[in-house]
């Protein structure tokens with residue numbers, strides 16, 4: 001594993017990946033494992049802080065499929081069996097991942113992203129990807145209508161790197177969709193801000209819920225999360241509509257939100273504050289175009305919805321696997337345009353399903369019962385396992401009746417019309433078997 005030296009090493013690669021978060025690492029590892037020459041340019045030195053700590057059972061499922069789930073042992077990555085949702089009137093609901101059925105993984109895990117992302121990026125490096133930390137991409141290089149490479153800063157110097165493909169996995173920075181093509185659009189239904197911090201020395205005895213679960217407490221001005229990220233550490237975050245946070249300091253908004261959720265408040269009362277409040281704003285956006293001549297946008301670089309159901313990393317990883325498969329297919333002779341449209345529609349199908357789920361949840365004021373009842377106005381009977389599966393990451397299956405009902409709600413359309421690309425990327429065999437069963441029963 002040699003360190004990439006920009007002054008000495010080759011400038012042309014099969015793929016240049018911008019960003020070494022989950023989307024970038026997984027794209028790079030998949031390409032490197034298939035024998036391609038990949039360079040990852042990451043502006044930070046890892047390990048570095050990142051938000052996005054609660055994972056889904058399907059995330060564990062796809063990591064298992066890739067053969068790397070055991071890089072995240074339970075001693076360091078607390079097992080998450082479910083998610084609790086509480087409201088101001090004392091209402092309580094818990095989604096239990098063990099009820100999904102159909103051979104799906106029954107648990108997920110929580111993580112400290114500094115560790116999680118570092119492990120993933122090292123894994124890409126071990127498989128042969130070249131990684132340059134402290135390399136900030138500043139410009140996109142295009143000629144004859146094709147993206148050909150990037151210019152980046154490393155130390156005091158500027159360099160160029162060229163790739164047969166450039167894969168933008170730069171997260172919210174969105175080097176291609178946001179800054180270069182300027183075709184990323186804000187999701188005006190979800191104009192939110194999030195303020196968060198880590199607590200240490202959190203005593204598990206103060207947890208009124210089930211160890212490892214994410215807690216989500218909602219109230220009229222937003223919601224609060226509490227995520228156990230390991231060894232007495234708790235991540236707590238407040239999400240509120242941007243207009244409600246205006247004029248108040250992040251710390252004041254954060255404290256005020258904690259005070260409203262007793263099941264989280266009691267966990268941090270005797271705890272140590274590990275850092276000041278951090279924040280993210282205007283983080284819900286989408287782009288109709290996710291691939292084009294010479295490039296792909298992967299993960300948050302193209303689309304991001306709302307973190308309430310913790311699907312960001314899952315969507316980043318699933319899109320990364322598909323992007324790498326698409327690049328490999330094109331390099332082996334598949335039609336570029338056709339492969340890219342398939343990628344784009346696959347990725348949009350996943351983000352679209354997740355977005356609809358969130359709209360429905362907000363529209364029913366976080367009330368699962370009301371939410372399910374409103375969906376069940378049709379002739380479909382909704383069993384709890386379909387909700388549990390959807391909240392675990394079942395975004396691409398046609399067999400999930402809740403997913404299908406949501407997709408049929410035209411009020412929830414976000415992207416310009418596009419053909420859905422079905423087929424679960426995590427459990428394709430089970431999904432196909434269930435389709436066959438449904439066909440036989442039907």
Ligand SMILES: Cc1cc2nc3c(=O)[nH]c(=O)nc-3n(C[C@H](O)[C@H](O)[C@H](O)COP(=O)(O)OP(=O)(O)OC[C@H]3O[C@@H](n4cnc5c(N)ncnc54)[C@H](O)[C@@H]3O)c2cc1C
Pocket residue numbers: 018019020021022023024041042043044050051052053054055135136137138169170171172173174175194195237280283298299300301304307310311312313314316
């Ligand atoms: C408030 C909040 C809470 C969230 N909670 C959850 C959660 O509980 N669970 C979950 O799954 N998701 C959550 N998310 C979403 C999650 O953070 C993202 O979806 C996930 O990190 C996306 O991965 P990515 O690899 O696409 O982007 P990132 O993880 O952001 O990685 C992008 C990388 O690109 C690098 N980069 C950026 N610009 C450049 C450049 N110019 N040159 C070189 N490198 C560059 C960055 O340094 C970074 O390392 C949350 C998001 C928010 C805002």
